[in-house]
Amino acid sequence: MLKVYDAENLLDAQLVHDELRAGGMQAAIKGQYLTGAAGELPPTGVVTVWITAPQHEARARALIEEFEASRRSEPVALYCGSCGEWVEGNFSRCWNCSSWIDPDRG
Numbered sequence: 001m002l003k004v005y006d007a008e009n010l011l012d013a014q015l016v017h018d019e020l021r022a023g024g025m026q027a028a029i030k031g032q033y034l035t036g037a038a039g040e041l042p043p044t045g046v047v048t049v050w051i052t053a054p055q056h057e058a059r060a061r062a063l064i065e066e067f068e069a070s071r072r073s074e075p076v077a078l079y080c081g082s083c084g085e086w087v088e089g090n091f092s093r094c095w096n097c098s099s100w101i102d103p104d105r106g
């Protein structure tokens with residue numbers, strides 16, 4: 001077993017785990033039972049993702065890098081031209097003034 005990822009939380013770990021499995025590697029999550037005690041946020045580095053075959057390390061790290069890059073590139077917010085509010089990228093309509101947002105215009 002080889003550790004390839006320190007997750008921020010269990011969801012994060014699960015996503016990386018699924019990516020690795022989709023890439024044809026055997027992966028496991030460790031530390032998931034240590035989180036969430038008494039409703040407190042766990043410290044980072046508690047939940048980790050491991051691969052069972054160390055010879056897959058380079059492939060696993062490349063996959064994780066790609067996964068993190070694609071997550072960073074997601075649009076965060078769009079600017080509403082009507083009222084000037086920032087609207088989350090996954091809404092196509094302004095939450096404030098109900099104008100339609102055109103992503104191409106910004």
Ligand SMILES: [Zn+2]
Nearest residue numbers: 080083094097
């Ligand atoms: Zn607006």
